[in-house]
Amino acid sequence: MASLLRQIVSGPRARHPEAGLDLCYVTDNIVVTSGPSSVWPRKAYRNPVNHLVAFLDKKHGQEWAIFEFRAEGTGYPDEEVYNRVHHFPWPDHHPPPFAIIPNLMAAMRTWLQADMKEEGKQRVAVVHCKAGKGRSGTVACSYLISQEGWRMEDALKRFTLRRMRNGFGDGVSIPSQLRWVRYVDKWTNEMGKKYLERPIEIVEVHVWGLRSGVKVCVEGFIEDGKRIKNFHTFIRDEKINVDDDAHREPDADPLGRSQTENLVPPSNATSSSKTEVSTAEKEAIQNVILRPPEPIRLPTSDVNIDFERRNKSGYSGFAMVTSLAHVWFNAHFEGGYEGNESGLFEIEWEAMDGIKGSVRKGIKALDRMKVIWKYSEAGRSQSVDEPKEGESVKEGQPADWRGEGDPEAVIGAKHSGGVLNSGHVGGTPLTLGQMSSDAANKLMGKDLGLRKSHDASADISRASSVKDESVTPLESEQLDGLPEHVSDSEDEGVKPHVPNEHDILNRPSNHESHDDDRQDTATGKYLELGLGKVSNILAKMKGSGSDHETNSPK
Known part of the structure; x- marks a missing residue:
């Protein structure tokens, strides 16, 4: 729950829904964005899907398509983006199964390199995961390397430059994801784009x-x-x-x-x-x-x-x-x-x-x-070879867009009566906290700290108490805290590009109705209103120098 609230109120990610969108142009035809959402509380601090669609419609007409990688669920139904979305999901904080890379690269190439009848038209691929960092960066860099001939080092540097704030490290920073980018470089330049799954x-x-x-x-x-x-x-x-x-x-x-x-x-x-x-x-x-x-x-x-x-x-x-x-x-x-x-x-x-x-x-x-x-x-x-032009491309099956098991989505699940309306003083925040904790443990699985013991672990040794061991200052720091600029959250350090506010406020009328049919609850609307006000106040208090701040609120 603390991590969720920290995302809502920290840094430039906490902004009024009309203020702009969290997205960046890695190149002229590759757009990276954090995961759009049509449900609360995520739409309070991520991209409302109707705002994103309105921006893309105004800037790119019909020449945009989404490529998403969220095994935990997109956060919006396909029809809210005109079914113009390609699904290649895998779990957060991990590299992709390599067998999906050839088809994913071909799908993006087929869309982006299609012959355009009207001069001056250029298609864009909008890629997103949850934060628009690890999984999205892995794919964006892989495309630049395998389809546009970029050097691996240049692709990684470009993504970091366009996506990250100064001093917050590399855009693709997870070691195994970086290993996969090296695999893509080898697959492209040494192996003739041949891959054998065994x-x-x-x-x-x-x-x-x-x-x-x-x-x-x-x-x-x-x-x-x-x-x-x-x-x-x-x-x-x-x-x-x-x-x-x-x-x-x-x-x-x-x-x-x-x-x-x-x-x-x-x-x-x-x-x-x-x-x-x-x-x-x-x-x-x-x-x-x-x-x-x-x-x-x-x-x-x-x-x-x-x-x-x-x-x-x-x-x-x-x-x-x-x-x-x-x-x-x-x-x-x-x-x-x-x-x-x-x-x-x-x-x-x-x-x-x-x-x-x-x-x-x-x-x-x-x-x-x-x-x-x-x-x-x-x-x-x-x-598993990369499909050639004109050949069919195998795509993945999407996860439930509502995000079954996603700790952010569990809080936003529909509740008619039940514990949220139990009438007990303090019952709602306690319930939300427990739901968020349970869902986070189910989805994210592991963190340092207390863990309930299970019978299945009886045959696995357990070390002595931490107090009984000699722990060096370095190890103590690793256990109890993090040095500056190191975070468990992929969101921290991401540098959002905020489009022209005029583009959002004057979005096409066919999207104005989206506000009426999102998956909201009465409780959700009130909480979102309160969170929006709080985030606005905190954003003003933090001032315009947030790009140089190093610590999120405790």
Whole structure:
């Protein structure tokens, strides 16, 4: 709930609905916008869909189309944008399943490069996710690289320049999304835009410097990328401590290397991996092999390795989550396209994705990780090439536009009677807070702090209490707070382009009726009115220098 209110009242994103729109022109034909909405409370601080449509109609006539990537739901029905929308959804804060890239690029190319009968006409592609940053930036840069011949570095710099405020970092900042942009560059310039989707098997995961109490999961995409599934969680019996002579196994791994050779602590360890800790903590740091009874089979070549460290909590039935990190890779680009039937993927802790794609990961849970994978003999391989001009393009199926499970949308769900109108003093804000919290946990899943323990975690070790460990000042900062300009929210730092106010106030009359048929409730209208007034007051108090502010309200 605090995150939601912070989005509503912080910075230039909190503005009167008539003041302008949050969008920017990356190039003359690629427009990036935050997710439009026709429901409250999102329309109080995001783009009201009728305002966006009116602006695009006035500026571009009929020569615009939307490409959206929200697995959590668009926030508006297709008919409110004339059904002129193409759906390629995948989850927030993650890279796309690579198999959708060839068709997505072809769909945008088909729309943008179509022959225009009237001179001077130019089509535009309006791309959006939730904040118009990570997913949108990944796609915009991929298009510039694969279809317009931009250098990868130039495409990334252009997106950052046009989308982000000074001092707030890169537009595409999530490490795995950046990895996917590099994959697109390789796919375009080295691989002739050929991609082979094959099911793979995870044979082993090798981890250097693994701390106690870390849960390790192997995940992958399902439902054409709209959902992420946990395919395996390693348990104690699947962990081999190679530092323990009683458990040392000299057998060669599937790629012909000795396990003990593989797990020699890296000589190029970073300074943070050499942080001094207590004797008890040193004993809890291990070099291990995680080996499942059978290889873990994933249906596609996209793999996510997820880490979560849990410490004992003073509250019965709860654990304290002190570390969160994950990393995506695609086996085809990590050796598969070179003709290898197996391969390795290696990464250090500092290079992994953090909470909601930020650099924030909490207390360090490991030093380095290596995944050993091989192609599965079961399952069917599929060649996914970019469709040529005139060929059909496969598009995704949209998620429910109302945003089932989206914490912002849950608050805006229709309520006739029930808890919102229970009559109890303070009942409404408490109910909204609980609904927002429950929905956020369901959708976003993970954050640092207390987490309810479950029976399914009984066979996964838990570390000692945080108070019992030696925590360095650096680790304490990572756990308790964030340095300046680092946020869990993708919205912070986005630089909105505000179109001419005249364009909005004088929007075409055929859109004036949209205000009457949005999915509102009486409660929603009153809350939106109040939030609008509050946001206006706060925006005036903050003044015009907000582009240079570094901290959002606490």
